Each structure stands twice: as C-alpha cells, then as structure tokens.
Amino acid sequence: MGNLPGIVVTGASGRMGQMLIRTVLDSETARLTGAVERPGHAWVGQDLGTAMGGTALGVTVSDDPAQAFDGAQAVLDFTAPAATLAFAEAAAQAGAAHVIGTTGFEEADLSALAGIAQRVPIVRAGNMSLGVNLLVQLTRTVAAALDEDFDIEIVESHHNKKVDAPSGTALMLGEAAAEGRGISLKEMSDRGRDGITGARERGKIGFSALRMGDVVGEHDVVFAAAGERITLRHVATDRAIFARGALKAALWAQGKAPGEYSMLDVLGL
Incomplete structure (x- = not known):
C-alpha cells in the first residue's frame, strides 16, 4: 500500500x-x-x-x-x-x-x-468524464462538417448552488465547436440575451445556462438549420x-x- x-x-x-x-x-x-x-x-x-x-x-x-x-x-x-x-x-x-x-x-x-x-x-479540464470528452470530440467533428447555415447553441443545466456560468463543460464544448469552424470563440460567442436583442447573428455560438434543484450536469450542443436540427447530448446523474x-x-x-x-x-x- x-x-x-x-x-x-x-x-x-x-x-x-x-x-x-x-x-x-x-x-x-x-x-x-x-x-x-x-x-x-x-x-x-x-x-x-x-x-x-x-x-x-x-x-x-x-x-x-x-x-x-x-x-x-x-x-x-x-x-x-x-x-x-x-x-x-x-x-x-x-x-x-x-x-x-x-x-x-x-x-x-x-x-x-x-x-x-x-x-x-x-x-x-472543465469536465473529467469520459462521455463528455467524447462529446467534445464529436462537437468539433460536426462543427467542421456543417457551415454557418447551421446555428450552434450550447445549453447547460446544473444544480442551484453552482456559482459560475456558462459551465466549464459548456465552454469546452464551445471551444470545440469554434475549433471545428475555424473561428475564435472569444470573438464569436453569444452569452446573454435579454430584452430586444435583434435577430441572431450568423455564425455566433450561443450559450444558455439553467440552474435548478440538484441537477448534476446536462449539456446539449444543438446544430440547427432551416428544416433540420442535430442535438448532441450528455447527461450526468452521479x-x-x-x-x-x-x-x-x-x-x-x-x-x-x-x-x-x-x-x-x-x-x-
């Protein structure tokens, strides 16, 4: 020992x-x-x-x-x-x-x-789980395959005691999507929508954060174009x-x- x-x-x-x-x-x-x-x-x-x-x-x-x-x-x-x-x-x-x-x-x-x-x-790492890190790889691959006709939105949910947003995992996913697209996440992220914000800007990577109950961690990466939508999802329960x-x-x-x-x-x- x-x-x-x-x-x-x-x-x-x-x-x-x-x-x-x-x-x-x-x-x-x-x-x-x-x-x-x-x-x-x-x-x-x-x-x-x-x-x-x-x-x-x-x-x-x-x-x-x-x-x-x-x-x-x-x-x-x-x-x-x-x-x-x-x-x-x-x-x-x-x-x-x-x-x-x-x-x-x-x-x-x-x-x-x-x-x-x-x-x-x-x-x-913003997330230590095997599944999330596979999701990061998938996000990079899908983002590289799809052009800006597909909006990218990252939606994450966590417990009501979490103090930071977006989550570290959401940012990992955003970085992967940006790398796939060949763009800078810092320049192309959209983290807040409140009030009259205007139409969604083409090519931006959007983030939404939910804080509720005892949710351990849920992350969705959504690629959405006219007439179709692809969602990559990871749910942690433990x-x-x-x-x-x-x-x-x-x-x-x-x-x-x-x-x-x-x-x-x-x-x-």
Whole structure:
C-alpha cells in the first residue's frame, strides 16, 4: 500500500471533495495521504473520517497546503479559481501533479497556471468524464462538417448552488465547436440575451445556462438549420464519474513531463 501514489484532496468538506475522497479510499491503485480545507473551517485539525461522520482514517484535515502536499504524488482540486492558483504553486513546490476540475478562471488565472505548469504536470479540464470528452470530440467533428447555415447553441443545466456560468463543460464544448469552424470563440460567442436583442447573428455560438434543484450536469450542443436540427447530448446523474476521471488523470500524470494536459490527453483522444 505504501508504494501506491499518495493523493491529497482539497476542498475536503464540499460535495465534490467528499466524492473525491471516497473514490480514492475505494481505489486499489492510490492512497489518500492528505485533505485540505480553508483556514477557520470546522474540519481543520479533525480526523477526516470522523469529520465525514464515519470512523477515523488517520488523516488529519489541514489548512496548510504546503504541509499537506509534502510527499504526495498528486493533488485533486475542485475548488475555486483563487484557491486553485495557491494550490498550484504549493503542488509545484512539492513536485506533485495537479489535477484541476475547478472552473470559472479568468485569462490571467490561466496564464498563471501555464507558468506553473512549466515545473510540474497539470491536468485541467472543465469536465473529467469520459462521455463528455467524447462529446467534445464529436462537437468539433460536426462543427467542421456543417457551415454557418447551421446555428450552434450550447445549453447547460446544473444544480442551484453552482456559482459560475456558462459551465466549464459548456465552454469546452464551445471551444470545440469554434475549433471545428475555424473561428475564435472569444470573438464569436453569444452569452446573454435579454430584452430586444435583434435577430441572431450568423455564425455566433450561443450559450444558455439553467440552474435548478440538484441537477448534476446536462449539456446539449444543438446544430440547427432551416428544416433540420442535430442535438448532441450528455447527461450526468452521479458525481462519481468526475471523481473517477480525476483519479484516472492523477495516476496518468505520474512520470509525465511538466506541462499542461487535458482529459483528451489522459484518454488518448
């Protein structure tokens, strides 16, 4: 067991954090060596298992990333942009691969991560599931095959606690559609329609976000022309698919050269 890659989970108390923890604990290919929460959180200083309402695990929840990451081989991080940037630096100093499922980054954040990735492997994806990454490939292929007679709309649904929109997955799909079309998503995205907006502009990639109940994640990519419509769809019903993908990415990153990687790299797509 001691030879298995050591994994640290950040944002341990969150829904995704706890799912990641359970996934690592259930794995026969990795071991949980640490858990991190923000300073002042009630879990800090507690045994992780006890904090989660179970039996003791011998892992104490820490508010010190440098200490928690020391000796670990990988960090699983689904938190918030500012926290992720701090974790990225700490992971680089520890020589640990950093698997990032955090979304909502600004361009400056991504530039900072790119700089850190020159020192350690970073695997970042708006979605870690196999199905979604296949959907990304399909979206790129269909967008390349259809001209601007087909409008492209990306519709995503998530639970009512999600704080960013469009979702990271929707943006992945938008980037894939833009690449297929040979255009810039930044220049050709349409993210907000309210009031008298005028007719839809030809060639734009539209986004719509729904926030409701406990929806785990649903994404539709719609290609619509006069008289016909093609819809590519992915529905997630269990967060475990993201946790399993993140663990797969952490194991894949072992021994990889420093750099930025995606789940398409991990899955060989």
